[in-house]
Amino acid sequence: MPSQNSKGKGKSNAEPADDDDAYIDIDDTGPEGLKGADGGYTWEEEYKRSWDVIQEDASGSIQSSITGISAQQKRKRRLRDTSVVQRGIMRHMVLVLDQSEGMSTRDIHPTRIQASVTALEQFIGEFFDQNPISQLAMVATKDGLAERMSELSGNPRDHVDVLRNVALAGEPSLQNALELGMHTLRAAPVHGEREIVCVFGSLTTCDPGDIEQTLGALKQAGVRVSMVHLAAEVHVFKRICRETGGEFSVAVDGEGLKEALMESVPPPAAVAGGRAVAEMVQMGFAAKAVGAVPTPCACHHELGFAGFICPRCRSKVCTLPTECDVCGLALVEAPHLARSYRHLFPEENFVERGEGEEANGVCFGCGRGKAGFQCPRCKQNYCLECDIFIHETLHNCPGCTVSVFVAVAAVVVVGQSANPQADQATPQSTAPLRGMAMYGGYGGWHGDEYGCCDHCCDHCCCCCHHKVPEVTVHVIQPPPTYIYDVTQTACYTEHHDCCGCPYVCGPTCIPQGEVLAPCNAGRKVAIENKCHEGCGGKAKH
């Protein structure tokens, strides 16, 4: 089944609809969005038999057929964005991992959470490899709460370590996670890019307030939100991604998840007129020192002979790049800066030479493969293997010599122009939301338990008496045809004894004191009323 990337589908726009439709703003509105190539709905299409694609050749071997298919897949990955634009090199990213019970589903081998952890470990390694002067933090969401797994830091070890012990519980809360992420990013300097990347497996979210306000705050703070969903396209998730300028994608298997995450590795193009401000950043170039006796480092308090000395406060840190724990100076080495140059001057895509043209002998790079691709600048020919290697690992054409200063000058000219994606990033005007019912696929936080429809409304089972529709995961859901009683919307945020609505600690402080509130299972428990952020504590049962 192909990955349902949000980019692939037609543009959806909330057209002024009549009253019935105003509350069900399913994405891909209009029948076109859900229709396949031959005009029918996706679920009406004939089942594709993938094994029919493989054909035996004259000698009865399927080798050539398989080679052809894998070459096609490689070529698809080959083409990249190579425009020389200004990019946010110093990035601050919060990774949000859904740790709800929905992540224990086994549709992605071995389980969604295991696959996500593996993919995230690879992502973290790759992220710091390509963005050495960037920082990452991790946030988990479960039980309707968001909690911080790791602080903003530039050391991949800090983040990979916390992924070892992941426990699943309850429902996720997108709003809490975003608020916490936003709060974490508030500490980031103004010249840095601010991003939130979420991995979600749950179709539902359990939020304390109006997600619209969070969305507004995200936009104001200039935070890009990207999301990889492991099940299906959910409108609210997609809308948040679209309006903040991020990417939403659905991963149908482990490979798709990795690929979708890796999309976030290269630094994003800076949006003209965006929030990020150019600044001169003070950085210390720490020199390595080896002492005669082991001394503790300022960062981990571990004894060691070697270390790097902060040029401002002379304290010792054990790894670079980092921020000095004593004086806060960013400590780097010159090669760390050099590592980011590849994003500023990306290598151009090679041009594929047609079958008719005479291929110019062997590959210029490895001297072995059949040359089928040409560098537009130096006109040397390369094989597919070298082409992919040059663009994914080396970032450097062996035939070209680039003058640094020419390339820098190129950044100046083009970098000032607006990013073509900027237009898409601008918020699209939508009708004001009334309650939560605008969102398709929102709410239904205890649908499994009570048999409430999972994707149609935010009401509790007692409030909406719908039959449970058949929900096929991995397929964009057809627009529901039922009509809601919108007067019941308030049920979501108010506390109803009848159904055990969620009452979770929100991002704002609520008064101290004991309040009885039902937990997700419907039992009444006392909440210690502290918010996550402002006053430092967390809501506990």
Add this chain to the structure above:
Amino acid sequence: MSEALESDASLLVVVLDINASAWARSALALDDALQQTIIFINAYLALKPSNQLVVLASTRQECRTLYPAEPNSPASSEDIRVYEQFRAADVAILSGVRALLSSASASADQAHDSDAEHSLISRALSKALCHINQMRSSTLDAVWPRVLVLSAGVDAAAEYISLMNGIFAAQRMGVLIDVCKAAGSGDSVFLQQAAEISGGVYLRVDARAGWSLLQTLLFSFLADHYTRRVLYLPGNERTDFRATCFCHKRIVDIGYVCSVCLSIFCRLAPVCSTCQTRFSIRSARAERPAANGVQSTARTISQQLSTTSTTSTLV
């Protein structure tokens, strides 16, 4: 990546820098250096029958693969007294260098400028990595790749980014870059970094002080991945990774880095001289205040700096 075993084969890519003007000033003649290198290469091939070899040569103008030779190259007379693999490598290297030098001297008249001693090490390194990548993907056996750069020329500043890209790719692929500076005065800072980052060895052979190139090659660069774990190789003094500022070419401890193009400066400036970005004012750091506030700050600062044209356009 797992550890190297004793039985694992190596893949050695030798990059010969045969820049004629650099070798002309060297105490060691290019002929002698080539002969000694060929002895080293033969020793490498003799170590293990499964050892693989690629030889690249680079001049100021171009970079060519000498060995394995292209299949259509003319076969030389066979000599049954020499081991076939040695002969093939020796003939390919010598004839390749000769052809490259003659083509280089033909075009040398056009270039009599100061950078005659620059050689295209970054191109050669990129090509070497392409070779390694191709060989890795075409075999299932464990092959441990390394690159030996026999360097003679001087660093070309324009090569910095491409060379750094190559170094990082090598680091990621687990390729050691060994550097033997066989000719030329002074060390190559770029190649020192290459050896340091990739975990290889950097050594400078000073022929005037009586160093022997062959001895250095055999003793320090012949060891494969497996052997290197138990050897303490010379030449691993820590390289200085401090940066040089773009404005005065001074080595800086604490520098200011442009957040857009990552240029390094030794003092604060209102405009980045590399990418012409105008920087925001530091007092506007916390949060973007109302436009009035910034303008007034800009005005005060511009009065303080008494520069009119640049700073007033800051907002």
